[in-house]
């Protein structure tokens with residue numbers, strides 16, 4: 001199956017490991033991964049700050065880039081959600097309505113794609129230790145991808161998943177919120193890292209690099225000995241070729 | 242009081258409020274326990290999602306046909322002998338009510354809980370004409386005794402107060418000499434209030450729902466104070482926002498089921514009072530004279546706009562109870578009598594952006610509010626619409642941010658620009674940071690981040706560079 005990867009700007013610039021793991025994982029699962037270089041950013045930073053016009057400029061670039069894709073897969077619930085919104089955002093724009101809607105329909109978050117399109121719910125991977133899963137808000141509530149990552153993680157060998165207190169509460173990232181309302185964001189993430197500490201785990205696993213950058217940044221500041229991993233990295237670990 | 246409760250900047254209020262450890266514990270504790278109770282009560286009801294759908298359809302239908310139902314309500318109340326007054330502004334509402342009070346030569350007023358009377362600043366207006374106005378909802382009473390401390394939660398107005406603080410307050414102002422035991426405190430308040438009830442000439446109530454078909458006013462409480470307010474005084478004035486109605490009693494049933502569960506996780510509140518006009522001849526209690534004041538005060542301007550859904554709100558407070566931002570900053574930070582997500586949407590609509598333009602940004606757009614709202618108001622979307630409005634219509638966004646976003650749109654749409662920009666950035670930053678993995682002390686806007694968190698550094702090799710190599714290796718293998 002041919003899959004077009006949308007790596008997201010965060011992965012491209014800061015978390016190349018996550019991109020690499022995503023590609024390797026998809027290839028091992030039998031996909032042929034295509035990566036059109038015209039892709040940059042889904043436009044969310046501008047869109048969620050109210051800059052619809054500037055966001056649309058970025059969005060059009062992405063629509064053009066992915067015109068020929070069959071499936072667009074991205075290792076981010078939040079960016080997948082943004083792409084799913086394109087159809088609504090351009091609904092009244094004659095020139096872009098059909099193309100944007102087509103992109104919305106064919107876009108999938110990585111675990112959603114693996115479980116619901118590829119039909120795979122167990123991947124032979126291994127990770128020794130205890131972990132909590134951070135349910136990112138956009139992915140869980142708004143995109144509605146809840147069970148898929150948990151299902152995949154439950155089948156990782158040697159990995160013990162533990163519950164996280166107040167898991168439903170936002171980590172305080174919120175894109176530009178984290179720099180516009182830095183003080184509030186700080187309190188939110190501190191409550192999150194406290195819960196993580198209380199859970200007494202080796203890893204925090206998530207499916208959105210924004211949240212992981214936020215939580216990881218705080219854990220590091222607190223010098224907590226907890227490794228932050230994207231789910232693609234976990235599923236790609238110890239997976240035989 | 243009016244909608245705005247505090248002067249100054251949002252960020253300064255937040256800084257102050259976040260220092261209040263007690264308030265924060267109280268809010269997070271209430272969120273956690275109310276959250277559990279809500280879930281238990283909604284689970285028991287069965288398919289909560291279909292209840293929400295039914296509720297949102299009723300509200301939407303009502304608001305879409307607001308004029309029709311308002312005139313129906315008005316006819317019904319008049320037919321029963323009540324008086325209906327439509328107040329276009331807060332001032333109109335105050336003037337009408339003052340007139341009623343003056344005509345009765347009354348000076349003693351008791352009130353049950355009502356947000357809209359706070360919105361129109363009714364208490365102060367009545368005090369100015371020489372009335373003693375007593376709040377009889379326990380939370381509101383505590384705030385009133387504390388020199389009109391503003392509410393911090395639309396359902397639990399005194400959520401931010403410690404029982405020890407309340408004891409000290411009662412000792413100082415109400416001649417109380419017992420402990421901080423909530424039971425004892427409530428008993429004392431009840432004793433004080435009983436006297437006020439018995440002497441009251443006018444009872445003022447809010448209105449949870451008015452039923453258009455029957456002219457019924459429905460008031461939901463847990464303390465029973467609304468019963469006293471509506472049975473003892475000879476005159477009753479009910480003040481309602483113009484959106485606060487449902488078509489029929491069947492609809493009311495659904496709305497009350499949603500309200501008490503969403504608000505406090507109760508299948509039903511201790512008291513649900515249904516009032517049908519002034520006292521009829523064969524009845525033994527109830528007011529002789531009933532006035533229903535229907536307040537617009539900016540609501541009709543919301544009709545037909547992309548914000549109309551906010552008029553569906555039933556003021557259950559559930560969105561406050563799940564909001565992770567409200568959790569840390571508390572109610573007073575919002576500077577409005579309407580707090581949390583609903584407050585952040587509603588306040589700028591009713592009172593303008595000038596004093597409240599930060600509120601729509603006090604959200605991570607996590608969607609917890611939208612998810613919990615019993616009438617499915619897309620709160621986080623409305624917050625986003627406010628941001629768009631602020632940026633695109635109002636010209637209120639900071640210039641630096643505007644330029645940044647322009648550059649973003651530009652950079653994120655031009656492959657060449659992104660290519661050179663990110664390459665240079667990563668090489669030069671890498672040189673600057675040498676062996677550092679993260680940035681601990683960032684410049685400018687980044688400081689807001691690095692004050693509490695490490696920021697990752699750009700990598701010299703981007704993912705796309707790896708991918709190019711990977712792709713050519715693959716090609717090589719194939720050959």
Ligand code: SF4
Pocket residue numbers: 503553554555556557558559560561583610613614615616617618620
């Ligand atoms: S917006 Fe929804 S959740 Fe919030 S108070 Fe209104 S009805 Fe309740």
